[in-house]
Every structure is written in C-alpha cells, then in structure tokens.
Amino acid sequence: MSTGTHSEQSLTPGARRILDVASELFYWRGINAVGVDTIAAESGVTKRTLYDRFGSKDNLVAAYLNARDRRWRDTVTARLRDAPPDPVARVLVPFDALPEWLAPSTRGCGFSNAFAELPDADHPGRRIAVAEKTWLRALFRDLLTEAGAADGNDVEALATQLLSLHEGAIISYAVVNDDSAVAAARAAAKMLVTGTLPGHLADQPSSR
Amino acid sequence: MSTGTHSEQSLTPGARRILDVASELFYWRGINAVGVDTIAAESGVTKRTLYDRFGSKDNLVAAYLNARDRRWRDTVTARLRDAPPDPVARVLVPFDALPEWLAPSTRGCGFSNAFAELPDADHPGRRIAVAEKTWLRALFRDLLTEAGAADGNDVEALATQLLSLHEGAIISYAVVNDDSAVAAARAAAKMLVTGTLPGHLADQPSSR
DNA sequence: CTGTAGGTATACAGGTCTGTGAAGTCAATT
DNA sequence: AATTGACTTCACAGACCTGTATACCTACAG
CATH class of the missing domain: 1.10.10.60 (Homeodomain-like)
Incomplete structure (x- = not known):
C-alpha cells in the first residue's frame, strides 16, 4: 500500500x-x-x-516523475486558461511555456532523460515518461481540432510534427546550447500550422 | 597513452x-x-x-560514443555522396538516413541518452554527444547555404529548426512509439525549407 | 492510558561498483 | 634466444548500492 x-x-x-x-x-x-x-x-x-x-527507490523515482508531470501539465493548462481565444496562438501555448519551464537548465527534459535511464519497459517511471509525451501529443491534436483542422491524417501528422519540434527544441537548447532554439521551433510550428490548416486564418468557428 | x-x-x-x-x-x-x-x-x-x-570506464564510454559518432557521420556523408543534386533533397538527407539508423530501436538516440546520463560537463563522453549534435546543425547550415539560402539569420534559424525536427522525430519515434514520426518530420522540414528559401525552387545555382 | 504515526539512531546483510596488484601463459617478432 | 604484446587467473581494496532489523523517542487521538 x-x-x-x-x-x-x-x-x-x-x-x-x-x-x-x-x-x-x-x-x-x-x-x-x-x-x-x-x-x-x-x-x-x-x-x-x-x-x-x-x-522502494523505484517508487520514489515514480513519485518524482509523477510530481514533475503534474507540475508540467498544470503549467500548460494554466497558460491555456489564460490564453487569448485565437486558435492558432493556443496551439503554440506549449512552446510559450517552455522557456520558463526549462529555466537556466542544461539538463534537458526530465522525462526524456528518465526514458534514457530506464530501459526496462515495465518500470513505473518509464511509463510516466511515456505518458507525458503521449499527453502532449494528444493535446496538440485537440488544439488543432479546435483550431478547425479537419479530422484525419493531417491532424495526426501535424500533431506529431509539433511534438517533434517541441521535444527537439529542448534538445537543441540543452545539448547544443542554442538559446534561440525554442523561439525558432515556435516559429516553425506556427508556419506549419497556418500552412496546413484549411481556413488559413481560421476565424470562423470551423465548418461543422 | x-x-x-x-x-x-x-x-x-x-x-x-x-x-x-x-x-x-x-x-x-x-x-x-x-x-x-x-x-x-x-x-x-x-x-x-x-x-x-x-x-578506465570513462575512456571506454568515450570510445563507444566516438565509434558511434563516426558510424553516423559516415552514414550521412555516404548518403550525401550518392544523393541527387537537387539541393532541397540534399538538405533532407539526414532525415532519410534516420529509419535505417534507428532500425527497430525503442532506445532513441545514443548521444542524447549519453547526454542524459552524463551530467558532468567535463566528461569526455558528454563532449562527444555535444559534438555530434553540433556537427549535424552545422551540416544543415552548410546544406542550406548550398541550396541558395542567403547567409544571415534565416539560415541559422532554419538550421536550428531542422535540427530540432530531426532530434524530436527520434524522441517521438522512440518514446511515443510513433512509426510515422520520421516521415512526418521530413515532410515538415521540406515545407520549412521550400517556404523559407528565396528562390522557391532554387534551381539555378544560387545568385552568387 | 494505550495505541498509532512519524520519526530518530545504528548496525548490518548481501551485493555491486571501479580499479589495482602479482604472477604467469602463449605467440610473434627481433 | 630474448623480448614484447596480448592476454589470463585470482585476489583484493575501498567505496557504494538497495533494503532490513532492532530499539527508542515524541506527539496526539480514542
């Protein structure tokens, strides 16, 4: 217990x-x-x-990752709550949350690091790390849908692209020490979103 | 010695x-x-x-990462040697090399993992991990320049974006288990490159 | 007044970690 | 014939690992 x-x-x-x-x-x-x-x-x-x-230590590791996960999700959802209604801007919120989240760190993403350190697929900590990335990808998908993207391959592919940009920005920032990585990734994400969405400005509340 | x-x-x-x-x-x-x-x-x-x-073990770790780094660079440069001359396609070569490089792995990028496991900035292994990412970013920059991108902020930012997409795709593939991550990242990279380069098709050998 | 929860201190079991020391074998070169 | 390089076996140091056991202390609730 x-x-x-x-x-x-x-x-x-x-x-x-x-x-x-x-x-x-x-x-x-x-x-x-x-x-x-x-x-x-x-x-x-x-x-x-x-x-x-x-x-056990494994439980403590899981508790650490759980707490970190909750802090991260709370940060993002709080920013979403306070965000303007512009749907494209909302899709980019996870990128806006990154600088504060990463702070001065040269240690990168705690979840990716945990994933690297815990090869055992059954380790509770690894599961939490996977869940965090899965959650973020689903969040991107939902935000894209709200932004008026038609359901289908486009949304899925675009969500994956945004997740990759997001995670890659953390690595570029931490490993290559590139301070502009997050801003650059955000700009790229914006380009991808506006370039892929059907209503290019998506002002009207979608076609449904 | x-x-x-x-x-x-x-x-x-x-x-x-x-x-x-x-x-x-x-x-x-x-x-x-x-x-x-x-x-x-x-x-x-x-x-x-x-x-x-x-x-020492640290030396062995460094040897491991060094060998892996060389294998990776050789893979990419070999593919570049055999690649068609189309400059945009050449920029995407590192993405094309990824599926074979990652094989069935659910373990992600060996260098990022090493970075996560070696917090000491002086560890020789960490330096190699950093060098690998730095090299890849520089490669993107050079390929973009060859593709006719004007020197300046655009090239630097675009190189960072491509690196982030590349690294993030590896994470999406390994952690979220998304098989389409690499292809999606490649498509995003292509969109970013063709959308940013001045000559949108860049057929003529640049303006110099 | 008697449990119970949340601690403290100390010791230890049983193992693994990196790294070294001493002595010796075997094959190829010089 | 002598030396060197590559390697073996075995023992060990000294630290660190996760996890448990015994025993005691204190505050508070029923």
Missing part, C-alpha cells in the same frame, strides 16, 4: 522533503547516479523513514 | 570485442547501468585486459 495510489498532497513533512530533494538530485545528477543514502542524508532523514514512506 | 588519441582501427582483437560488447550494452541498457565486470565477462575477456586496453 503506502504510496503510489493516492500520490496526493497527503505527504508527511519528512516525505515531502524526501521527494523535493530526490526530485532535485534525480533531475540534475541522473536517476541511476543518485543513491538512496544521499537522498536520505540530504533530506535530513534516515533511510528507514525513506523506505517507510516510499517503499 | 594507450587509447584515445589514435582511436583508429588499431584495436587488438580483445579490445575490438570489448568495444563491440560495450557499445551494445551501453546503448541498450544505459551507460550507468552497465558495469565493467559485465562487459568483460560478455566479451570473454578479463577485467584486467579491459583496463589494459582502455584505461
């Missing part, structure tokens, strides 16, 4: 600190490079407490 | 086997998840030999 199912804010103070410290260390040093001893020590907590709260 | 500087084909049979095995294991299981004991055993070689040939 213990953790995993609820995963809510029902964390004890110690567990909260453990998760915060673990998140920081997992992201910056890598999941496999950080041991539970370090996490416990850095949290001001004994290893016993860590295992009482989280059960 | 020993390894690192020459890095050529001057490998002893044992070293060759070690490098082959290590490459396979590092790619599929992750660098930090594979120990030298496993590599030595799987190579039919003692740990002593491994250290005599490569000096």
